[in-house]
Amino acid sequence: MELTQRKRQILKVVVEDHIRTAEPVGSKTIAAEMTGKVSSATIRNELADLTEMGYLEQPHTSAGRIPSPKGYRFYVNELMESQALSEDERVRIDESLQLRGGEMDRMMTQAGKALSSIVNYPTYMATTRKRRLTVRRFDLLGVDGGNCIAVVMMSNDRVKSQLLQLQLDVTAEQLPILVNLLNTHFVNISVSEMSQKLMSVAEQIPPQLFLLLSQAVNYAAELLEEADKREIVTAGASQLLKIPEFRDADKAHDLMSFLADSKESLPVLDDGPMKILIGPENVDEALKDTSVIIASYDIGDDMRGLIGVVGPTRMDYATVAARLSGFAEGLTRMFGKNLPPKEDTEQ
Amino acid sequence: MELTQRKRQILKVVVEDHIRTAEPVGSKTIAAEMTGKVSSATIRNELADLTEMGYLEQPHTSAGRIPSPKGYRFYVNELMESQALSEDERVRIDESLQLRGGEMDRMMTQAGKALSSIVNYPTYMATTRKRRLTVRRFDLLGVDGGNCIAVVMMSNDRVKSQLLQLQLDVTAEQLPILVNLLNTHFVNISVSEMSQKLMSVAEQIPPQLFLLLSQAVNYAAELLEEADKREIVTAGASQLLKIPEFRDADKAHDLMSFLADSKESLPVLDDGPMKILIGPENVDEALKDTSVIIASYDIGDDMRGLIGVVGPTRMDYATVAARLSGFAEGLTRMFGKNLPPKEDTEQ
DNA sequence: TTTAGCACTCCGGGAGAAGGAGTGCTAAAC
DNA sequence: GTTTAGCACTCCTTCTCCCGGAGTGCTAAA
Numbered sequence: 001m002e003l004t005q006r007k008r009q010i011l012k013v014v015v016e017d018h019i020r021t022a023e024p025v026g027s028k029t030i031a032a033e034m035t036g037k038v039s040s041a042t043i044r045n046e047l048a049d050l051t052e053m054g055y056l057e058q059p060h061t062s063a064g065r066i067p068s069p070k071g072y073r074f075y076v077n078e079l080m081e082s083q084a085l086s087e088d089e090r091v092r093i094d095e096s097l098q099l100r101g102g103e104m105d106r107m108m109t110q111a112g113k114a115l116s117s118i119v120n121y122p123t124y125m126a127t128t129r130k131r132r133l134t135v136r137r138f139d140l141l142g143v144d145g146g147n148c149i150a151v152v153m154m155s156n157d158r159v160k161s162q163l164l165q166l167q168l169d170v171t172a173e174q175l176p177i178l179v180n181l182l183n184t185h186f187v188n189i190s191v192s193e194m195s196q197k198l199m200s201v202a203e204q205i206p207p208q209l210f211l212l213l214s215q216a217v218n219y220a221a222e223l224l225e226e227a228d229k230r231e232i233v234t235a236g237a238s239q240l241l242k243i244p245e246f247r248d249a250d251k252a253h254d255l256m257s258f259l260a261d262s263k264e265s266l267p268v269l270d271d272g273p274m275k276i277l278i279g280p281e282n283v284d285e286a287l288k289d290t291s292v293i294i295a296s297y298d299i300g301d302d303m304r305g306l307i308g309v310v311g312p313t314r315m316d317y318a319t320v321a322a323r324l325s326g327f328a329e330g331l332t333r334m335f336g337k338n339l340p341p342k343e344d345t346e347q
Numbered sequence: 348m349e350l351t352q353r354k355r356q357i358l359k360v361v362v363e364d365h366i367r368t369a370e371p372v373g374s375k376t377i378a379a380e381m382t383g384k385v386s387s388a389t390i391r392n393e394l395a396d397l398t399e400m401g402y403l404e405q406p407h408t409s410a411g412r413i414p415s416p417k418g419y420r421f422y423v424n425e426l427m428e429s430q431a432l433s434e435d436e437r438v439r440i441d442e443s444l445q446l447r448g449g450e451m452d453r454m455m456t457q458a459g460k461a462l463s464s465i466v467n468y469p470t471y472m473a474t475t476r477k478r479r480l481t482v483r484r485f486d487l488l489g490v491d492g493g494n495c496i497a498v499v500m501m502s503n504d505r506v507k508s509q510l511l512q513l514q515l516d517v518t519a520e521q522l523p524i525l526v527n528l529l530n531t532h533f534v535n536i537s538v539s540e541m542s543q544k545l546m547s548v549a550e551q552i553p554p555q556l557f558l559l560l561s562q563a564v565n566y567a568a569e570l571l572e573e574a575d576k577r578e579i580v581t582a583g584a585s586q587l588l589k590i591p592e593f594r595d596a597d598k599a600h601d602l603m604s605f606l607a608d609s610k611e612s613l614p615v616l617d618d619g620p621m622k623i624l625i626g627p628e629n630v631d632e633a634l635k636d637t638s639v640i641i642a643s644y645d646i647g648d649d650m651r652g653l654i655g656v657v658g659p660t661r662m663d664y665a666t667v668a669a670r671l672s673g674f675a676e677g678l679t680r681m682f683g684k685n686l687p688p689k690e691d692t693e694q
Numbered sequence: 695t696t697t698a699g700c701a702c703t704c705c706g707g708g709a710g711a712a713g714g715a716g717t718g719c720t721a722a723a724c
Numbered sequence: 725g726t727t728t729a730g731c732a733c734t735c736c737t738t739c740t741c742c743c744g745g746a747g748t749g750c751t752a753a754a
Binding site for chain 3: 385386387388389392406407408409410
Binding site for chain 3: 725726727728729730731732733734735736737738739740741742743744745746747748749750751752753754
């Protein structure tokens with residue numbers, strides 16, 4: 001059944017009022033805020049309908065109405081006016097994106113904190129890789145003491161290296177042979193192919209060289225796996241305690257430990273630029289009465305980042321969504337130009 | 348003025364009872380728990396003395412006594428019996444130290460979480476370097492497209508590398524010259540000496556080579572500075588909400604945002620194996636009514652780690668101290684053997 | 695010096711009571 | 725047929741009052 005225009009307007013007022021005040025909304029308040037002139041009695045009739053249809057709830061008989069998850073969903077889908085960012089907000093976001101570079105996860109934490117202070121809710125950030133990484137190039141550098149440095153350049157132009165400790169001596173002439181072997185057989189293949197290949201060459205070269213070879217290959221495999229792992233960081237959890245819904249220590253505790261210890265089960269965004277999950281739409285029990293808004297951004301051409309906001313179902317969806325997508329765009333911009341030597345030079 | 352034996356015993360009972368129950372302790376309770384038989388009236392006289400001397404406080408006239416910071420300090424210095432770890436606890440600690448390796452700060456976070464779940468308070472971890480790092484060895488590897496990989500081995504045997512993007516072509520013959528230059532003039536010196544040296548060689552080599560040289564040196568300098576920076580991570584902040592003292596959302600919020608955003612001003616341990624800071628002994632306003640216990644451990648020969656526990660002044664000092672030092676010893680042991688290729692092979 | 699006894703203080707919890715916000719229904723007005 | 729005024733009713737919240745209990749400090753006796 002369709003909602004009449006007036007019902008829609010009433011629902012909108014209820015949701016927005018409740019978002020603002022965190023209190024149940026009464027018929028009188030609604031009447032005052034409605035543009036079309038109707039009495040509170042009329043509103044009451046409509047409220048009864050909306051409640052029966054499941055868009056609103058009543059904490060107890062003589063209280064006003066609060067939106068149900070279904071009501072919020074309808075609001076988000078149909079009633080919410082998508083907000084433009086104010087100049088102030090835009091400036092604030094741009095400023096907060098002046099992150100100092102460095103390790104990826106440190107940048108993520110910084111960005112998460114920044115967003116958190118912009119939306120006043122906890123946030124989380126994750127990255128996923130668009131393509132599988134491979135090794136593009138190996139090098140081995142001899143060091144005194146029979147040790148050796150392995151240098152691995154990956155398909156995203158990142159270079160990593162580690163000292164390999166060998167018990168045995170490998171002469172200077174043997175290294176180029178190994179390097180050649182590595183660059184012939186172990187580049188541009190997956191981790192599992194690597195280990196197959198490793199077995200197949202095992203008998204073709206002397207054992208002590210094979211030891212070194214396998215160390216180098218294993219190091220590379222570790223790197224690829226490490227880089228492929230989804231990394232999630234959360235920030236701004238303490239913001240929760242300022243929200244009326246979470247002033248109760250036990251409730252806050254549950255959600256905060258979830259954010260700290262079960263990051264992996266935070267919802268993700270499979271496609272599209274943004275997703276909003278309202279209350280029970282979340283699969284995870286701990287998020288059943290929170291809402292989550294997720295947006296994605298690009299980290300160069302190679303990776304995709306995901307940034308989410310966790311708040312009460314009584315979240316200011318319009319504002320948060322606007323700020324979040326502004327922030328995500330800012331991140332895309334930032335990673336587009338600021339990281340040339342690292343991630344975005346895939347060609 | 349010295350405390351009589353009986354006063355000491357009473358103080359001990361008050362502190363330990365209050366630690367256990369979080370409630371003010373009355374004279375009758377004390378009398379029941381004292382071994383020497385005295386009446387509650389006698390205890391009351393003693394309590395009055397102890398209060399006047401500043402060891403105890405009275406929330407209001409007709410309440411029992413709680414320890415003052417001075418009282419806790421006396422307890423910690425003189426009365427507390429240092430606990431031995433039970434077999435269970437020892438096993439638990441050892442189990443929790445089965446960290447999967449990886450990046451340093453990820454290990455720190457894991458360890459912090461583990462400790463936090465052992466002591467049931469928030470924790471923080473930091474590292475400091477015992478000696479200044481320098482570069483031990485440079486390498487440059489040519490890549491197609493006029494680019495070049497810089498490989499830097501530091502004095503702690505860590506090897507890092509990055510792709511340097513050059514606009515210009517550097518021929519294969521020129522690289523060894525540069526590498527030689529780097530390994531002659533830029534190893535084993537401090538960052539500031541590096542930039543001096545860089546200026547002094549500026550005119551001795553062709554400009555396009557100098558460009559590459561300076562990129563490599565700057566990369567190394569960044570690495571050293573990055574590695575020298577004190578890194579602090581906190582964990583288990585949500586534990587706070589289970590503590591009666593922090594059930595108040597505002598109090599919890601203040602401390603939690605402090606832990607999240609002002610990590611740098613958490614107290615450190617300059618020497619000695621352990622330090623206990625009680626309430627107002629903390630310089631930072633946010634910690635004025637919390638206590639902090641800090642211990643240190645070794646990360647190989649080269650670095651020192653610091654691990655702290657933040658809790659209410661009504662903390663179980665004996666138990667926490669025992670678990671903390673057990674944990675710190677465990678960390679030292681772990682870093683002593685588990686990280687051979689990384690940090691502990693300084694010779 | 696210790697202890698029993700006692701009056702006193704103060705907190706915490708429970709019971710009303712008052713106030714207020716909001717509802718649902720009815721009957722009249724539009 | 726919709727809308728609205730009016731009104732009784734419900735239920736929450738807040739306040740106050742009161743009481744019981746825990747604990748104290750003091751006094752006087754052991």
